[in-house]
Amino acid sequence: QVQLAESGGGLVQAGGSLRLSCAASGRILSNYARAWFRQAPGKEREIVATISWRGSMKYLADSVKGRFTISRDNAKNTVYLQMNSLTPEDTAVYSCAADRTLTVRSDDYDYWGQGTQVTVSS
Secondary structure, eight states: OOEEEEEOOEEEETTOOEEEEEEEESTTGGGSEEEEEEEOTTSOOEEEEEEOTTSOOEEEOTTTTTTEEEEEETTTTEEEEEEOSOOGGGOEEEEEEEESSOOSOGGGOOEEOOOEEEEEEO
16 A cells, blocks of 8 residues: 655754655555645644655745755655754644645645654744
């Protein structure tokens, strides 16, 4: 079956960096668009970044532009989220997702990882 597994979350001080990884396994998953979402306590899930299966199309939420970078390595079936200049507002559970169509709507995604906690202290 298709599986997604995030790693790289943790506790970091404001101004620091983290690199999240999401390894995927399963049939034809490498051809899927990939995305990162996050959900902070008391807030709705929001899009962070998306990337097309070839990597030519990328989307970043306004709140993370200039600080975060999304990339993928299809040979490893892995998508990455490099997070720099982190602030306490970035604290959330970060989840990766995959779908046949490039989209920013969480309800459209068919596959999800378990999520990884990112906590940024002041």
